[in-house]
Amino acid sequence: xxxxxxxxxxxxxxxDILPAESARWQAIERIARxxxxxxxxxxxxxxxxxxxxxxxxxxxxxxxxxxxxxxTFSDREDRSLxxxxxxxxxxxxxxxxxxxxxxxxxRVKVFYIGPNFRCEKPQKGRYRQHHQFGVETLxxxxxxxxxxxxxxxxxxxxxxxxxxLALRINSLGDAESKQRYRDALVKFISPAASxxxxxxxxxxxxxPLRILDSKDERDxxxxxxxxxxxxxxxxxxxxxxxxxxxxxxxxxxxxxxxxTLVRGFDYYTxxxxxxxxxGLGAQNAIGGGGRYDNLVEMLGGRATPGVxxxxxxxxxxxxxxxxxxxxDTRQRPLVWLVSxxxxxxxxxxxxxxxxxxxxxxxxxxxxxRSAKSQFKLADREKAAWSVTTGDSELAGGTVSLKNLAxxxxxxxxxxxxxxxxxxx
RNA sequence: GUGGCCGUAGCUCAGUUGGCAGAGCGCCAGGUUGUGGUCCUGGACGUCGCGGGUUCGAGUCCCGUCGGUCACCCCA
Numbered sequence: 001x002x003x004x005x006x007x008x009x010x011x012x013x014x015x016d017i018l019p020a021e022s023a024r025w026q027a028i029e030r031i032a033r034x035x036x037x038x039x040x041x042x043x044x045x046x047x048x049x050x051x052x053x054x055x056x057x058x059x060x061x062x063x064x065x066x067x068x069x070x071x072t073f074s075d076r077e078d079r080s081l082x083x084x085x086x087x088x089x090x091x092x093x094x095x096x097x098x099x100x101x102x103x104x105x106x107r108v109k110v111f112y113i114g115p116n117f118r119c120e121k122p123q124k125g126r127y128r129q130h131h132q133f134g135v136e137t138l139x140x141x142x143x144x145x146x147x148x149x150x151x152x153x154x155x156x157x158x159x160x161x162x163x164x165l166a167l168r169i170n171s172l173g174d175a176e177s178k179q180r181y182r183d184a185l186v187k188f189i190s191p192a193a194s195x196x197x198x199x200x201x202x203x204x205x206x207x208p209l210r211i212l213d214s215k216d217e218r219d220x221x222x223x224x225x226x227x228x229x230x231x232x233x234x235x236x237x238x239x240x241x242x243x244x245x246x247x248x249x250x251x252x253x254x255x256x257x258x259x260t261l262v263r264g265f266d267y268y269t270x271x272x273x274x275x276x277x278x279g280l281g282a283q284n285a286i287g288g289g290g291r292y293d294n295l296v297e298m299l300g301g302r303a304t305p306g307v308x309x310x311x312x313x314x315x316x317x318x319x320x321x322x323x324x325x326x327x328d329t330r331q332r333p334l335v336w337l338v339s340x341x342x343x344x345x346x347x348x349x350x351x352x353x354x355x356x357x358x359x360x361x362x363x364x365x366x367x368x369r370s371a372k373s374q375f376k377l378a379d380r381e382k383a384a385w386s387v388t389t390g391d392s393e394l395a396g397g398t399v400s401l402k403n404l405a406x407x408x409x410x411x412x413x414x415x416x417x418x419x420x421x422x423x424x
Numbered sequence: 425g426u427g428g429c430c431g432u433a434g435c436u437c438a439g440u441u442g443g444c445a446g447a448g449c450g451c452c453a454g455g456u457u458g459u460g461g462u463c464c465u466g467g468a469c470g471u472c473g474c475g476g477g478u479u480c481g482a483g484u485c486c487c488g489u490c491g492g493u494c495a496c497c498c499c500a
Contacts, residue, residue: 007492009473062500068425086500116500121425123494132500199497215496264499274500285500312500340458373453375460384462390458404460 013120013128015314023329024317029113031159032133036111039152041135044110048089052080058089058299060266062207069118070130083117087134087310088292089299095138096301096381106304107139113313125283125315134289136308138296139152143244146271146291146307147251153275153287153309154253160316164278164285167253169244170261171271172209172229173237175294175340178269182208192222193288212260228259244271259331267292273309279294279322280315287311333385335421336404337364342372348389351399351417360421362387378404385424387417 010016017025031082033043052072065125071083084090085274091110100108113133120126135152137145150167172178186208193204197216204211211219212226233241236388248255255273263272267312272290280286296304320327337352339345348364349363355362365377371388378386388400388409402409412420 120498130500283499287500312498315500371458374494379460
């Protein structure tokens with residue numbers, strides 16, 4: 001630690017995934033990939049930065065995420081670029097650009113796992129770089145696609161072992177329904193505008209629907225008795241919502257309809273949903289999604305409906321941790337080679353190559369420490385087996401194989417040890 | 425962006441009205457010329473987050489700053 005230069009720290013709100021935790025990440029990412037593939041979604045990987053315009057047009061100028069939380073910078077050619085704050089806009093941009101929606105009736109089902117960036121003040125479950133697993137279905141307008149996404153999402157949580165989940169859904173309807181409801185809401189709230197919180201007074205003009213899910217007492221009071229969104233749904237939107245609830249019921253997925261659920265991004269049009277989990281503190285949304293039937297067109301593609309969700313992986317891991325859920329991070333057993341003397345060390349160096357070539361996970365300490373120290377290391381590294389070589393083994397053409405859990409040690413001919421360890 | 429709490433060894437933390445920098449765990453070595461997870465003995469490891477101020481003297485008091493944490497806000 002004695003260094004003259006001051007140590008550089010990770011940027012605020014970012015975290016290193018250290019060796020002790022990476023197995024947990026790999027485990028949930030593996031579950032996500034297997035499950036998405038099972039539901040016939042293919043992986044897509046898009047850049048972590050995009051032209052800033054993409055998020056302004058796609059996610060929306062009035063959303064906090066775009067208006068005050070992006071990491072935006074100019075490159076050497078003076079183009080404005082932004083680290084992606086969410087996954088959907090980039091995926092839709094990529095799908096349009098690759099022409100995957102150009103055929104009539106084309107559909108695309110993709111999933112992604114990767115980092116997003118938002119310059120917020122960090123707190124529990126909220127980081128400046130966070131990771132999401134998400135899926136998008138493009139080209140299917142039916143509620144079946146919405147419900148497929150929700151089922152996949154809930155099954156993901158089930159397989160990871162999260163408990164105490166709550167699914168809430170709502171529908172603000174298509175663009176026309178949303179506009180009608182927006183007008184009605186403004187009309188209802190306006191007489192009491194001066195009693196709203198400062199933030200909501202601003203939102204009354206820019207994004208009045210957001211006032212619905214404000215936690216501010218003044219806002220809650222002002223919207224009491226406000227007309228429900230359901231009354232302003234077009235016939236098509238109402239039908240869509242009904243079918244979605246019906247399908248969820250038949251799939252035995254518990255949910256509640258929450259008329260105050262309004263999700264942040266401008267591109268949402270019909271159904272939106274959110275899943276919360278116990279153990280997360282104030283940031284208790286573990287994932288959310290919704291339908292965005294205008295986004296593809298807004299981004300320059302042929303008008304195509306879309307639906308998807310994003311799920312925060314840090315929050316998932318926090319919930320699992322807080323709930324005391326064990327994640328299966330088992331690896332193949334580790335073999336530790338113990339060398340007593342230089343000749344033995346050289347022999348073990350060769351043996352280690354043979355074992356690795358044969359698929360046996362193994363390691364050794366090359367620093368010439370005492371047998372005791374080498375066994376302590378094996379113990380600390382959670383090795384299952386030790387293979388000891390010393391003068392007597394070299395003379396006899398054997399190694400000493402020890403089961404470190406039971407302490408039992410046997411002599412094995414040197415030319416049989418690789419095959420023997422392959423079979424344990 | 426606003427506010428509360430917190431930064432001392434690798435980790436968890438003590439440190440009294442300002443007066444020699446501490447404990448437990450972990451780590452290294454020995455006890456056992458070749459055997460771990462128990463035990464015993466010894467040892468190493470600190471810019472007290474950083475910068476400034478007050479003072480004879482600051483881990484301790486004051487100011488600033490960086491970071492962590494929690495909440496608001498927002499969201500995964």
